[in-house]
Amino acid sequence: MSESKQFSVNLALVDGYKFEVDFGEAGTLITDEPAPLGHGEGPNPSLLLGTAVANCLAASLMFAIRKFKEDPGQVSAKVTGQFERIDRRLRITSLEVSLNLGNHADSFTHLDRVLEQFEEFCVVTQSVKAGIPTQVKVFDSAGNLLKGE
Incomplete structure (x- = not known):
């Protein structure tokens, strides 16, 4: 019998290409695209x-x-x-x-x-x-x- 599990992560646009990533109990992280799209304020x-x-x-x-x-x-x-x-x-x-x-x-x-x-x-x-x-x-x-x- 196969075991099925899932995970969920929520992302919300801050501005431009920068997102706040919410890992729930594990905390949050900011991601961003490098220039010229974003400002490189976090990992892409x-x-x-x-x-x-x-x-x-x-x-x-x-x-x-x-x-x-x-x-x-x-x-x-x-x-x-x-x-x-x-x-x-x-x-x-x-x-x-x-x-x-x-x-x-x-x-x-x-x-x-x-x-x-x-x-x-x-x-x-x-x-x-x-x-x-x-x-x-x-x-x-x-x-x-x-x-x-």
């Missing part, structure tokens, strides 16, 4: 999409490591999006996410299993990558590439 939807993918992957990596009672250390992430014009319209055509563990690879006893499965826990990336190619790289604290190309 493209930045939020990239942020959602990177944040979800980082949280999924931490979850997978913590399942084995191990410490991921100070995890950080960076996402880079590529824009291209398709049929004269700007589109996000790829995302690259780099995840950095706060500990050396040698400190993880189940690293192979973690790296094999953590992306499957990420709701956002699994949903987005059907339409936007998404490359994921994982590095340890020494900068060693553990996953990705």
Whole structure:
């Protein structure tokens, strides 16, 4: 039996292209388009999409490591999006996410299993990558590439 859930976020136009985004109990956020449309007073939807993918992957990596009672250390992430014009319209055509563990690879006893499965826990990336190619790289604290190309 499939589990169905939903979420809801409310947006209200402030002025120009600036919106107040109401996440309910999680608070509010201002979004805005960069110039020349808006004034860049907050992240735009493209930045939020990239942020959602990177944040979800980082949280999924931490979850997978913590399942084995191990410490991921100070995890950080960076996402880079590529824009291209398709049929004269700007589109996000790829995302690259780099995840950095706060500990050396040698400190993880189940690293192979973690790296094999953590992306499957990420709701956002699994949903987005059907339409936007998404490359994921994982590095340890020494900068060693553990996953990705």
